[in-house]
Amino acid sequence: xxxxxxxxxxxxxxxxxxxxxxxxxxxxxxxxxxxxxxxxxxxxxxxxxxxxxxxxxxxxxxxxxxxxxxxxxxxxxxxxxxxxxxxxxxxxxxxxxxxxxxxxxxxxxxxxxxxxxxxxxxxxxxxxxxxxxxxxxxxxxxxxxxxxxxxxxxxxxxxxxxxxxxxxxxxxxxxxxxxxxxxxxxxxxxxxxxxxxxxxxxxxxxxxxxxxxxxxxxxxxxxxxxxxxxxxxxxxxxxxxxxxxxxxxxxxxxxxxxxxxxxxxxxxxxxxxxxxxxxxxxxxxxxxxxxxxxxxxxxxxxxxxxxxxxxxxxxxxxxxxxxxxxxxxxxxxxxxxxxxxxxxxxxxxxxxxxxxxxxxxxxxxxxxxxxxxxxxxxxxxxxxxxxxxxxxxxxxxxxxxxxxxxxxxxxxxxxxxxxxxxxxxxxxxxxxxxxxxxxxxxxxxxxxxxxxxxxxxxxxxxxxxxxxxxxxxxxxxxxxxxxxxxxxxxxxxxxxxxxx
Numbered sequence: 001x002x003x004x005x006x007x008x009x010x011x012x013x014x015x016x017x018x019x020x021x022x023x024x025x026x027x028x029x030x031x032x033x034x035x036x037x038x039x040x041x042x043x044x045x046x047x048x049x050x051x052x053x054x055x056x057x058x059x060x061x062x063x064x065x066x067x068x069x070x071x072x073x074x075x076x077x078x079x080x081x082x083x084x085x086x087x088x089x090x091x092x093x094x095x096x097x098x099x100x101x102x103x104x105x106x107x108x109x110x111x112x113x114x115x116x117x118x119x120x121x122x123x124x125x126x127x128x129x130x131x132x133x134x135x136x137x138x139x140x141x142x143x144x145x146x147x148x149x150x151x152x153x154x155x156x157x158x159x160x161x162x163x164x165x166x167x168x169x170x171x172x173x174x175x176x177x178x179x180x181x182x183x184x185x186x187x188x189x190x191x192x193x194x195x196x197x198x199x200x201x202x203x204x205x206x207x208x209x210x211x212x213x214x215x216x217x218x219x220x221x222x223x224x225x226x227x228x229x230x231x232x233x234x235x236x237x238x239x240x241x242x243x244x245x246x247x248x249x250x251x252x253x254x255x256x257x258x259x260x261x262x263x264x265x266x267x268x269x270x271x272x273x274x275x276x277x278x279x280x281x282x283x284x285x286x287x288x289x290x291x292x293x294x295x296x297x298x299x300x301x302x303x304x305x306x307x308x309x310x311x312x313x314x315x316x317x318x319x320x321x322x323x324x325x326x327x328x329x330x331x332x333x334x335x336x337x338x339x340x341x342x343x344x345x346x347x348x349x350x351x352x353x354x355x356x357x358x359x360x361x362x363x364x365x366x367x368x369x370x371x372x373x374x375x376x377x378x379x380x381x382x383x384x385x386x387x388x389x390x391x392x393x394x395x396x397x398x399x400x401x402x403x404x405x406x407x408x409x410x411x412x413x414x415x416x417x418x419x420x421x422x423x424x425x426x427x428x429x430x431x432x433x434x435x436x437x438x439x440x441x442x443x444x445x446x447x448x449x450x451x452x453x454x455x456x457x458x459x460x461x462x463x464x465x466x467x468x469x470x471x472x473x474x475x476x477x478x479x480x481x482x483x484x485x486x487x488x489x490x491x492x493x494x495x496x497x498x499x500x
Contacts, residue, residue, distance in 0.1 A: 160203040167196030208248035215241035260285035304337030
């Protein structure tokens with residue numbers, strides 16, 4: 001695949017390539033293993049979701065977002081380090097006691113040959129050479145590990161830990177296959193890994209890491225098949241395994257993120273009548289991942305990409321598709337999440353490129369502008385009749401109510417534009433970001449009917465009501481993201497985005 005430039009080729013007949021979503025890596029034997037970047041994360045591009053519905057030139061003016069593959073796998077550093085030590089210690093012991101244990105060594109060698117020649121999975125692993133010296137060294141260790149797990153399974157066919165680790169070795173070996181290699185194929189290694197995961201989960205149905213990594217292996221196989229019926233079935237299998245992984249370990253933002261990605265890929269293949277439901281489900285998974293980990297920049301960014309795709313679908317459909325959300329509103333929501341991901345990870349080139357595409361879709365110089373129903377300032381328990389639906393703006397400093405008490409024409413600016421000057425009432429509601437303690441949805445009978453929002457601050461709670469529950473989700477996420485960016489010391493980055 002060609003590396004994209006800042007001006008990527010059009011995927012929808014116009015505009016630039018749109019940012020792709022970011023999957024989470026495999027879970028390894030060591031939970032402390034660090035993530036690696038597998039290839040250039042900017043290389044993969046999602047094509048138009050509906051090739052038959054080619055948009056007009058005007059509709060295609062919007063750029064298409066490009067997925068950032070992010071970290072594909074964990075390195076297995078802890079496992080490989082352990083195996084290196086085991087291999088080295090084994091060799092040292094063999095050198096010290098070669099004469100005394102020659103008969104034992106011969107038996108071990110015969111057992112190794114028996115395993116190597118009677119297991120198709122070992123044949124595949126032994127055929128992988130690696131693309132460079134580091135890859136060849138890595139593969140020798142993986143082959144050693146595979147023989148170790150195969151021996152364990154020969155001794156005990158119900159050793160699900162050995163099956164799980166053997167599947168990991170097969171999956172890692174698949175990543176070690178060169179792009180031009182034809183024997184063995186990456187797909188064959190992944191297929192064998194899936195068989196081992198299947199056996200391991202049959203023996204231990206609560207092995208959530210196995211379901212998670214199995215889903216990643218299935219997803220990798222699906223990617224090789226494009227937008228075919230076979231790929232559709234594989235993506236469905238992947239979503240089922242991610243669902244099982246989340247059921248067994250609900251506190252996993254990584255599994256939720258990857259579940260959302262699998263649904264996003266599936267939505268590009270299924271018939272149009274099924275697409276909207278799958279896309280909405282993907283949105284809910286990304287949002288759930290963010291709720292578990294507020295600064296999970298991958299899920300934040302991925303939510304932006306799926307909303308961008310929904311905006312394009314809505315535009316192609318000629319306007320409103322669901323719940324009366326316009327394409328412009330969806331584009332603006334998408335830009336909020338992409339801007340937040342960039343603020344949290346400003347040096348990440350994928351986010352930076354995406355932001356250049358969507359920044360103009362923000363209500364600059366604010367991050368979000370919209371309507372909320374609010375009580376009179378300073379009187380949170382005012383009668384419902386005194387609550388008014390007014391405009392609010394959110395930026396890096398906080399949430400501010402706009403009470404237009406006076407308007408006048410401003411002088412023409414250097415840009416040649418003129419507009420209304422808005423004077424903010426001193427009694428307007430204002431929430432500064434540093435004062436926020438928590439943000440939550442609330443259903444309180446003392447509030448007017450609607451989707452309640454509670455912003456707890458060091459000065460006491462602020463209660464507001466959104467127009468709808470979907471609107472509440474947007475406000476809830478935006479306020480929480482601004483606070484998270486502040487807590488991570490990145491408010492200056494966000495300020496630069498929205499103020500230029």
